[in-house]
Amino acid sequence: MQHNLFNNPFNLIGLRILLFTTAFLGSMQLSCSQQSAQWVSYEGKQGSGEGKHIVLVSGDEEYRSEEALPMLARILSEHHGFKTTVLFALDPKSGEIDPENQTNIPGLEHLESADLMVLFTRFRELPDEQMKYIDAYTKAGKPIVAMRTSTHAFNYSRNKQSPYAKYSFNSKEEGWEGGYGKQVFGETWVAHHGHHGKEGTRGLINGLVQDHPILKGVQDIWGPTDVYTIADLPEDAEVLLYGQSTKGMNDKAPLSYDKAVMPVAWTRNYTSASGKQARVFNTTMGAAVDLQSEDLRRMMVNACYWAMGMEADVPEESNVNIVGEYQPTMFGFGDHKTGVRPADYAME
Incomplete structure (x- = not known):
C-alpha cells in the first residue's frame, strides 16, 4: 500500500506547522537583517576600552557627520578596544543615508547599553x-x-506638542531655555564668529589647563570650519581650547587678530533629572574635513576616555591613525554623498 503524506491529516497539520515556522523564522531573519542594515557596528580589538560600548549619533545637513563618525568609530574600536555603533539619518523608503532627513535616526535603542554617547546632529526633530x-x-x-552643531542638535517646528520640544535650540520653556545644547552642553546656536566658508579655526590650548588628560599629546589643531560665537558658558565650564579665526582656509593662513578668540572645546558636569552628574565634553569643531587634523582626532579620542571616567587610561599619545580610506567631503548644504548605505561603512 502506497502511503501519501497528504492522505494523513496529522501529517498535513505537521507540515503546515513546519512551513509556518520556517516562514516565520525566515521573516524574522530578514527583519533582523534589514534592521541591522540601518546602522554599522565595529567590535573592539584589544585595548583599554574592552567591555565598553560607544554609540555615535550622526545627522546633520552640512558638516558630513555621516562621514566623520564612522571614521572616528573605527579608530576607537581598532586602536582602543571599544565596541562602537554608528547611527545615521536615513531615508525610510530607500534605506540610504540622507542627512537632510531630520526626522529619522533608527537604532537609538542602542543607547540603552551605551557607556558613552557621541552626538553630532543639527536641527533634528525625531519622533x-x-x-x-x-x-x-x-x-x-x-x-x-x-561635536560642532550639537549645540543646536534639535529643532521642533512640526510637533511643538512633543514632550521633547523643550530640547529645541531656541526653547523658551522654563528650565530649558536655549534647549538641549544650552542646558546640557553649556551653549546653543548663536552665530558664526568667523567668516563662514572663508576663514578657518586655529586651536589655541588654554595654558592654564594644559595638563588636562583630554589635551594629552595634543599640540597642533587647525580646521577649515569657522569659529562659532560662544556668548555665555556656565560657570562650571572649563575651557580647554580656544579658537582663533584664520585669514583663509588652509593651515598656513595667518591668524585674524581683529577677532577675539572664542572657546571651541570645553568640559562641564551636567546634573541630570535623576540628580546624577554626567561628564560632558563639547567642541564646536569636528566637521569631517576638520578631522583630517591628527591632534583634533586625538583630542576627540581622549575626550571619550575622560567622559567615561577613564582618564587614567589615556595614552601618552593616543593612536589616532585612520583605519582604511578617508577622503571627507567638504562641508556645505546639498553636497552629501548620495546612494550610500550604512553597510558601505562596514569593515571588510
Whole structure:
C-alpha cells in the first residue's frame, strides 16, 4: 500500500506547522537583517576600552557627520578596544543615508547599553519613539561627547506638542531655555564668529589647563570650519581650547587678530533629572574635513576616555591613525554623498 503524506491529516497539520515556522523564522531573519542594515557596528580589538560600548549619533545637513563618525568609530574600536555603533539619518523608503532627513535616526535603542554617547546632529526633530532613548540616556546622567552643531542638535517646528520640544535650540520653556545644547552642553546656536566658508579655526590650548588628560599629546589643531560665537558658558565650564579665526582656509593662513578668540572645546558636569552628574565634553569643531587634523582626532579620542571616567587610561599619545580610506567631503548644504548605505561603512 502506497502511503501519501497528504492522505494523513496529522501529517498535513505537521507540515503546515513546519512551513509556518520556517516562514516565520525566515521573516524574522530578514527583519533582523534589514534592521541591522540601518546602522554599522565595529567590535573592539584589544585595548583599554574592552567591555565598553560607544554609540555615535550622526545627522546633520552640512558638516558630513555621516562621514566623520564612522571614521572616528573605527579608530576607537581598532586602536582602543571599544565596541562602537554608528547611527545615521536615513531615508525610510530607500534605506540610504540622507542627512537632510531630520526626522529619522533608527537604532537609538542602542543607547540603552551605551557607556558613552557621541552626538553630532543639527536641527533634528525625531519622533517621540526615537527621541525617548536620547531623553532616557540624558536623564540617567550618562556621559556625552558633543561635536560642532550639537549645540543646536534639535529643532521642533512640526510637533511643538512633543514632550521633547523643550530640547529645541531656541526653547523658551522654563528650565530649558536655549534647549538641549544650552542646558546640557553649556551653549546653543548663536552665530558664526568667523567668516563662514572663508576663514578657518586655529586651536589655541588654554595654558592654564594644559595638563588636562583630554589635551594629552595634543599640540597642533587647525580646521577649515569657522569659529562659532560662544556668548555665555556656565560657570562650571572649563575651557580647554580656544579658537582663533584664520585669514583663509588652509593651515598656513595667518591668524585674524581683529577677532577675539572664542572657546571651541570645553568640559562641564551636567546634573541630570535623576540628580546624577554626567561628564560632558563639547567642541564646536569636528566637521569631517576638520578631522583630517591628527591632534583634533586625538583630542576627540581622549575626550571619550575622560567622559567615561577613564582618564587614567589615556595614552601618552593616543593612536589616532585612520583605519582604511578617508577622503571627507567638504562641508556645505546639498553636497552629501548620495546612494550610500550604512553597510558601505562596514569593515571588510
